[in-house]
Amino acid sequence: MDVLDLARTQFAVTGSLHFLFVVLTLGLAPLVAIMQTRHALSGKPVFERMTRFWGQTYVINYALGVFTGLVMEFQFGLSWSGLSHYAGDVFGAPLAIETLVAFFLESTFLALWIFGWHRLPRWLHLACIWLVTLTAYASAFWIMVANAFLQNPAGSQVRGDRLALTDPGALLSNPSFVYAFPHVIGAGLLAGGLVVAGASAFQLSRRHPEAEFFTRSMRLGTVVASIGVFLAVGFGFAQFGPIGGLQPGKFDSDPLSGLSLGLMIMLGELLMLLFMFLLLPLIWWLPKWRWTHPVVILATPVPFVAAILGWLAREVGRQPWMINGRLTVADAMSPGLTPGMVGASFAAFAGLLGLLAVVDYVLIARTVLRGPAATFLGAPEESHASDCPSPALTY
Amino acid sequence: MEIVWFGALALLLAGYFALEGFDIGVGMLLPVLGRDQAARDRLVGAIAPFVLANEVWLVAGVGVLFGAFPTLEGDVLFALYPLVVALLVSWIVRDAGLWFRRRVDGPRWRAFWDGALCAGSWGLALTWGFALARVATGLDGLPALLLGVVLAAVVAAVFAFHGRTFAAWRLAGEGRPRGGRALLGSALLAASPALAGLALTASTVVGHAAPAGTLNMLGLMVVPFAPLMVGAQIWVWRTFGPRRPAGSRVPSFF
Numbered sequence: 001m002d003v004l005d006l007a008r009t010q011f012a013v014t015g016s017l018h019f020l021f022v023v024l025t026l027g028l029a030p031l032v033a034i035m036q037t038r039h040a041l042s043g044k045p046v047f048e049r050m051t052r053f054w055g056q057t058y059v060i061n062y063a064l065g066v067f068t069g070l071v072m073e074f075q076f077g078l079s080w081s082g083l084s085h086y087a088g089d090v091f092g093a094p095l096a097i098e099t100l101v102a103f104f105l106e107s108t109f110l111a112l113w114i115f116g117w118h119r120l121p122r123w124l125h126l127a128c129i130w131l132v133t134l135t136a137y138a139s140a141f142w143i144m145v146a147n148a149f150l151q152n153p154a155g156s157q158v159r160g161d162r163l164a165l166t167d168p169g170a171l172l173s174n175p176s177f178v179y180a181f182p183h184v185i186g187a188g189l190l191a192g193g194l195v196v197a198g199a200s201a202f203q204l205s206r207r208h209p210e211a212e213f214f215t216r217s218m219r220l221g222t223v224v225a226s227i228g229v230f231l232a233v234g235f236g237f238a239q240f241g242p243i244g245g246l247q248p249g250k251f252d253s254d255p256l257s258g259l260s261l262g263l264m265i266m267l268g269e270l271l272m273l274l275f276m277f278l279l280l281p282l283i284w285w286l287p288k289w290r291w292t293h294p295v296v297i298l299a300t301p302v303p304f305v306a307a308i309l310g311w312l313a314r315e316v317g318r319q320p321w322m323i324n325g326r327l328t329v330a331d332a333m334s335p336g337l338t339p340g341m342v343g344a345s346f347a348a349f350a351g352l353l354g355l356l357a358v359v360d361y362v363l364i365a366r367t368v369l370r371g372p373a374a375t376f377l378g379a380p381e382e383s384h385a386s387d388c389p390s391p392a393l394t395y
Numbered sequence: 396m397e398i399v400w401f402g403a404l405a406l407l408l409a410g411y412f413a414l415e416g417f418d419i420g421v422g423m424l425l426p427v428l429g430r431d432q433a434a435r436d437r438l439v440g441a442i443a444p445f446v447l448a449n450e451v452w453l454v455a456g457v458g459v460l461f462g463a464f465p466t467l468e469g470d471v472l473f474a475l476y477p478l479v480v481a482l483l484v485s486w487i488v489r490d491a492g493l494w495f496r497r498r499v500d501g502p503r504w505r506a507f508w509d510g511a512l513c514a515g516s517w518g519l520a521l522t523w524g525f526a527l528a529r530v531a532t533g534l535d536g537l538p539a540l541l542l543g544v545v546l547a548a549v550v551a552a553v554f555a556f557h558g559r560t561f562a563a564w565r566l567a568g569e570g571r572p573r574g575g576r577a578l579l580g581s582a583l584l585a586a587s588p589a590l591a592g593l594a595l596t597a598s599t600v601v602g603h604a605a606p607a608g609t610l611n612m613l614g615l616m617v618v619p620f621a622p623l624m625v626g627a628q629i630w631v632w633r634t635f636g637p638r639r640p641a642g643s644r645v646p647s648f649f
């Protein structure tokens with residue numbers, strides 16, 4: 001591997017890892033917000049317990065989204081400084097807005113939500129999770145705007161040896177963006193809904209005593225996942241229009257791109273059939289009919305695989321361009337980057353993040369396995385007396 | 396406009412030092428101030444509600460660097476390559492310690508992640524010292540290294556002091572009680588290395604600003620949300636400050 005291949009692989013590996021966690025964040029955030037809203041409206045304790053249990057799953061997953069996201073943000077400067085030199089005046093803006101507005105607010109409101117249980121007034125606490133959801137979607141919006149610019153440099157013009165921003169509106173109405181964004185949102189809802197439905201099916205098939213809890217969760221997860229699959233498939237096919245015009249032959253140049261696209265579509269249609277003809281019509285009986293549970297459990301990882309395939313199709317298909325038709329990946333690489341530098345940082349990031357990702361998934365699985373009674377997030381009372389020698393010291 | 400965006404960058408970086416400084420300081424001093432597990436839990440619980448709202452200041456700062464000073468972003472990060480890698484690794488290790496320490500019961504698990512929290516915090520403080528030495532002076536080689544050693548010690552010292560002050564402010568019985576004034580003072584002290592670095596590089600940074608069209612669009616998108624951002628940060632401090640209603644015994648998530 002030469003230095004370019006190494007740098008690309010580093011970006012692909014950390015990016016894929018990032019998206020595995022992000023796609024679940026996008027799906028779980030609205031689910032948790034819906035659960036908490038139902039609790040606020042109905043006052044039923046089961047909804048509060050659902051909020052805490054699935055909220056804990058969401059929060060544990062969120063941690064790795066942040067760790068991997070940090071590496072993504074700095075990698076642009078480390079490996080791809082040619083990109084900011086050539087197109088930073090355009091490409092930097094959406095990324096700046098994402099971090100400065102969306103992520104800044106998301107992180108702040110998430111702190112208020114996680115640590116604000118039993119401390120904030122109920123409606124303000126509820127507002128926090130909706131703001132977290134909203135800002136998470138705003139993040140996805142701006143990241144997709146930036147990515148779409150790489151696919152199709154709309155709103156910009158070459159001035160001298162650099163790109164200048166000439167039309168911010170065109171940046172936002174980029175055809176490479178307007179269908180891809182809902183496609184990604186659909187992927188998120190599908191992944192989040194299926195995780196909730198699949199984990200509930202698992203517990204129900206083990207005859208977990210909390211039947212009502214997991215019955216409600218399974219139905220809600222299935223509804224959200226169905227919305228997700230329709231969005232993903234609908235806007236998936238809709239993307240072919242702009243791609244045909246802007247990046248003709250995109251999936252033919254590199255077999256990996258075409259293969260990934262084909263597999264994603266196959267998995268997407270399988271899921272679509274599953275939801276349309278089995279899970280959605282039977283939604284009322286799903287929790288009771290135990291023969292359906294293995295199907296739902298087996299389907300749970302599929303959206304994650306499809307999502308990675310989708311990114312492979314989109315990004316590999318763009319090669320050899322960093323910015324389609326304007327800047328090649330080779331020219332975007334930081335001048336002076338050596339295989340030793342990328343190799344060492346790649347080993348550090350991939351090793352650390354890979355390890356933490358495994359720990360994180362084990363912790364999520366453990367949360368699910370131990371069930372709602374063991375939920376830590378938002379637990380009402382300090383349970384270990386030894387932790388609090390006196391009330392003034394307990395935080 | 397360049398000046399305004401430089402001001403935003405300066406505010407975010409100095410704010411990061413002033414706010415993350417006490418999180419990092421408490422993490423560095425964890426084994427010293429927290430002799431037993433219960434004491435360490437209290438210390439981590441004291442910074443826990445603030446960390447997420449503090450560390451984003453740097454994420455946003457790098458965002459501003461990318462959006463408003465794009466040609467500088469690539470040059471600075473690339474010039475600091477090994478330091479940026481060390482900074483990220485330390486940051487992730489510290490955060491992993493926070494997020495994971497309470498996820499499994501058992502003294503060995505928690506002690507392990509407390510170790511990660513402490514090691515990551517030291518890594519962050521020291522790396523910042525070396526990074527400032529290179530960025531602010533443009534030095535290279537041995538002089539940069541020597542100055543780096545000095546600055547690393549300075550940053551570690553001011554962060555540790557800030558962390559100690561914060562712990563005394565937030566927790567009863569954590570050393571001599573400290574008021575808001577003392578905390579403000581130690582925050583200024585913690586921010587001073589960043590402010591000095593910014594002062595030395597101001598003209599270079601401003602010279603790398605993006606064209607007016609880009610800066611205007613950024614302003615148009617960001618300014619409407621600025622009150623919300625400020626409000627959210629204030630809300631965090633009002634909610635988790637030391638004067639909380641008595642009797643709420645909520646276990647910390649971190």
Ligand code: HEM
Nearest residue numbers: 180183187233236237239265268269303306307310311314
């Ligand atoms: C029949 C179903 C599907 C079709 C027709 C479809 C089609 C597409 C197309 C055309 C692209 C754009 C590639 C590019 O811009 O070069 C894409 C990308 C992508 N797909 Fe799919 N897809 C389907 C199902 C899915 C499913 C089920 C998921 C995940 C749950 C998924 C996740 C993604 C992702 C994450 C991307 C990259 C971002 C984007 O371009 O939106 N897709 N898909």
